[in-house]
Amino acid sequence: MRLARALSGTVAALSSLLLVADASGAVAAGTKTVKIGLLASLSGYVASYGTDERDGALLAINEINKSNAIPGVTLQPIVLDDKGDPTAAVEAAQQAIDQGAIAILGPTTTAGTAALASIATARQVPDISFGLLPVAPHAKPPAYAYSLSIEPNDEAVGDLDAALAGKNVKTIALIYDSNAYGQSISDGIKREAAAKGIRTVASEAFKSTSTDMTPQLTAIRSAKPDAIIDVGGGTTPGLIARQMYELGMHQKLVISAVSFGIGAVKFAQIAGPNALSNVRHTAFAEEVWNTLPKADPRYAKLQAVIPAFRKAYGHDPNGYGAAAAYDAAWVLADAIKRADSVDSKKIQAALDQTKYQGTLCLAQFSPDSHSACHSDSLVVSKLAGGKLVYGD
Amino acid sequence: MAEVIGQLLVTGVLLGLMYGVIAVCIGIIYNATQIINFAQGEFVMIGGVAAWVLITELHAPLWLAGVAAVAIGAAMGLIIERLVINTARRFRPPLLTYIFLTFGVSIILSNLTMFAFGTNPLIFDPFLGRAPIVFEKISTSSQYALLLPLCLVLLAGLTFFFAYTRYGKSMRAAAVNEFGAKIVGIDVGVLSMMAFALSGAVSALVGFFLTPITTTSYSIGLAFTLKGFAAAITGGLGDFRGAVVGGLIIGIVESLGAGLVSSQFQDAITFLFVIVMLVVLPKGIFASMVEERDRL
Numbered sequence: 079m080r081l082a083r084a085l086s087g088t089v090a091a092l093s094s095l096l097l098v099a100d101a102s103g104a105v106a107a108g109t110k111t112v113k114i115g116l117l118a119s120l121s122g123y124v125a126s127y128g129t130d131e132r133d134g135a136l137l138a139i140n141e142i143n144k145s146n147a148i149p150g151v152t153l154q155p156i157v158l159d160d161k162g163d164p165t166a167a168v169e170a171a172q173q174a175i176d177q178g179a180i181a182i183l184g185p186t187t188t189a190g191t192a193a194l195a196s197i198a199t200a201r202q203v204p205d206i207s208f209g210l211l212p213v214a215p216h217a218k219p220p221a222y223a224y225s226l227s228i229e230p231n232d233e234a235v236g237d238l239d240a241a242l243a244g245k246n247v248k249t250i251a252l253i254y255d256s257n258a259y260g261q262s263i264s265d266g267i268k269r270e271a272a273a274k275g276i277r278t279v280a281s282e283a284f285k286s287t288s289t290d291m292t293p294q295l296t297a298i299r300s301a302k303p304d305a306i307i308d309v310g311g312g313t314t315p316g317l318i319a320r321q322m323y324e325l326g327m328h329q330k331l332v333i334s335a336v337s338f339g340i341g342a343v344k345f346a347q348i349a350g351p352n353a354l355s356n357v358r359h360t361a362f363a364e365e366v367w368n369t370l371p372k373a374d375p376r377y378a379k380l381q382a383v384i385p386a387f388r389k390a391y392g393h394d395p396n397g398y399g400a401a402a403a404y405d406a407a408w409v410l411a412d413a414i415k416r417a418d419s420v421d422s423k424k425i426q427a428a429l430d431q432t433k434y435q436g437t438l439c440l441a442q443f444s445p446d447s448h449s450a451c452h453s454d455s456l457v458v459s460k461l462a463g464g465k466l467v468y469g470d
Numbered sequence: 471m472a473e474v475i476g477q478l479l480v481t482g483v484l485l486g487l488m489y490g491v492i493a494v495c496i497g498i499i500y501n502a503t504q505i506i507n508f509a510q511g512e513f514v515m516i517g518g519v520a521a522w523v524l525i526t527e528l529h530a531p532l533w534l535a536g537v538a539a540v541a542i543g544a545a546m547g548l549i550i551e552r553l554v555i556n557t558a559r560r561f562r563p564p565l566l567t568y569i570f571l572t573f574g575v576s577i578i579l580s581n582l583t584m585f586a587f588g589t590n591p592l593i594f595d596p597f598l599g600r601a602p603i604v605f606e607k608i609s610t611s612s613q614y615a616l617l618l619p620l621c622l623v624l625l626a627g628l629t630f631f632f633a634y635t636r637y638g639k640s641m642r643a644a645a646v647n648e649f650g651a652k653i654v655g656i657d658v659g660v661l662s663m664m665a666f667a668l669s670g671a672v673s674a675l676v677g678f679f680l681t682p683i684t685t686t687s688y689s690i691g692l693a694f695t696l697k698g699f700a701a702a703i704t705g706g707l708g709d710f711r712g713a714v715v716g717g718l719i720i721g722i723v724e725s726l727g728a729g730l731v732s733s734q735f736q737d738a739i740t741f742l743f744v745i746v747m748l749v750v751l752p753k754g755i756f757a758s759m760v761e762e763r764d765r766l
Contacts, residue, residue, distance in 0.1 A: 121581075121584060121589075121689075122689070123689060125584070125589035125689075126588075126589045126590050126591075128589075129588075129589055256734055282728075282733040283733045283734040283736075284733060284736070285736070285737065287689070287690070287693050289683070289684035289685070289690075290481065290485060290683075290684070292477070292478075292481040292610075292725070293478055293481060293482075293724070293725045293726075293727075293728035293729035293733065293736075294728055294729070294733045296474055296477045296478055296481070296729050297474070297728075297729045297730075297733070299474075300471075300473075300474050312591070313591045313684075313685045313687075316685075317684070317685070320600075320611075321611075323600075323602070324602035324609055324610065324611045325477070325602075325609055326602075326604065326607075326609060340590055340591060341590075344590060344591065344593075347593055348591065348593055348685055350600045351600075352600055352601075353600075396590070
């Protein structure tokens with residue numbers, strides 16, 4: 079029963095927290111326990127992937143502590159809910175830093191990341207966010223010295239490429255979440271499209287909590303685009319695919335990566351079987367982990383991480399989130415180890431030299447780039463047999 | 471263009487009917503108790519979640535899920551009335567306190583649902599299949615189309631209840647003059663319980679019908695409360711005709727605003743319209759009942 083599974087998942091998550099605490103207590107004498115802030119949307123409109131981010135990060139922290147990956151150092155997470163709200167994210171970050179956190183993982187949303195950037199930099203505590211970096215992610219040097227992101231910053235390129243693949247597409251329409259993430263990606267898509275001579279004939283926004291996008295889709299239908307790109311998360315991609323079908327719209331629909339915050343099965347259930355034939359997805363490797371080509375450098379890690387996640391929490395990851403947070407925790411551990419110090423400034427200096435093969439991408443930071451992953455982190459995928467599989 | 475406007479109007483009317491029924495439910499409680507229930511949307515959520523448990527987990531037939539959703543909605547209404555409203559009533563707090571109490575109830579119900587069922591959306595199949603209903607290039611889902619007869623039946627039933635039954639008439643009497651109603655022997659406490667139960671049951675039934683369209687989850691309640699409340703005050707708080715007309719106005723403005731003006735400012739356009747309406751008609755479109763009450 080799903081209720082029982084949900085409860086067992088919660089128990090598993092709490093047990094994992096205890097496990098981390100046990101691990102920290104069990105470390106040999108002479109080791110140092112350091113606190114890190116772990117901020118994720120455990121409630122609010124993106125709670126489905128915020129919860130996965132927490133669980134993914136805790137899984138990694140548990141592995142880091144158990145394997146003594148940072149010699150002499152045990153990580154102790156301070157788990158806080160950012161509620162999908164930038165103000166709550168700032169409060170949570172302040173709380174974590176006040177409690178002695180030497181670094182922060184999270185928050186979940188792009189708006190939260192933007193809100194935290196100046197605080198992390200002012201207090202000189204590195205923040206590896208699960209959301210996109212604030213304005214001008216390609217700025218050199220980055221706008222905020224202590225604000226970094228694990229989320230691919232070139233999703234727009236991947237989304238547009240997926241829309242253009244295969245068919246003769248000359249015009250596109252965008253339907254996007256009006257939050258900071260949706261705005262940022264859709265602006266990027268428009269820029270990329272203009273550079274390639276593709277016309278954006280309609281651009282419609284919706285709220286994260288919207289359930290009826292028929293008015294927006296009606297406006298798009300009258301603009302007659304060759305393909306449509308949807309940027310948003312939660313239930314909205316499934317609802318959009320279904321409402322397109324109900325409106326008799328048969329264009330290719332590309333659903334942007336983070337859209338799979340609720341998982342492929344749930345997406346397919348919401349969209350309905352008739353609405354899926356024209357849908358393609360840009361996906362993260364974790365979402366197609368068992369159909370990835372074996373030559374993919376992420377393949378081997380994912381074969382270990384996803385089953386471990388399933389064992390710890392009683393269910394598969396929902397989509398984006400678990401792997402990103404898992405990688406962020408390991409990237410931080412790698413930096414602390416190389417810094418050979420738990421001083422935040424030294425950790426930041428080490429983070430700026432990061433080159434770490436994760437489950438999401440080959441994560442690389444430099445003083446000139448604080449976005450770890452780029453458009454090549456994304457793969458094109460489709461639904462087959464109720465599951466998301468690799469390939470167009 | 472006619473096709474676009476037609477489609478937007480159909481969407482707006484269906485959305486508006488849904489808001490209208492929720493506004494009626496807000497009106498039922500307001501009339502009996504003068505309380506604006508900010509947990510109204512949670513009844514919609516609970517109806518959907520209860521039906522999901524029966525259909526998806528217990529494989530119950532659809533009719534049983536519907537009956538259970540209504541029963542659970544009514545029971546939740548009763549529990550909230552007895553545990554929260556009636557308890558608070560003993561201390562004779564100002565009316566504003568009740569608003570915050572119901573807001574608190576909304577947050578608690580939402581969090582309890584999140585704890586029990588997680589954060590993922592819950593959904594079950596539409597009752598009449600997934601094929602849309604299409605007429606002259608204007609289309610809608612069959613499930614949405616079901617809202618039309620549902621809302622009409624609900625509104626007819628409620629009209630009959632308030633016009634012809636003893637308890638319905640008592641509720642109307644208490645709404646106009648609570649003190650006078652008490653003098654003639656009407657038990658206002660019983661009316662309060664009935665109002666919460668009836669309001670909970672009807673909202674839960676809406677949730678049962680809506681879940682295949684919108685999905686349900688712990689967080690959907692507040693949005694329904696806000697739109698329902700906007701519909702209620704636009705039409706005239708406590709007036710059922712006003713609630714439906716208010717709902718339709720909000721649904722249509724929302725749909726036309728998003729489709730023809732700017733989807734970026736969909737809610738801003740809707741609420742700007744509500745503000746202008748209330749500046750022109752401060753007591754809503756159907757102000758008669760409100761004025762009658764205020765005269766006393």
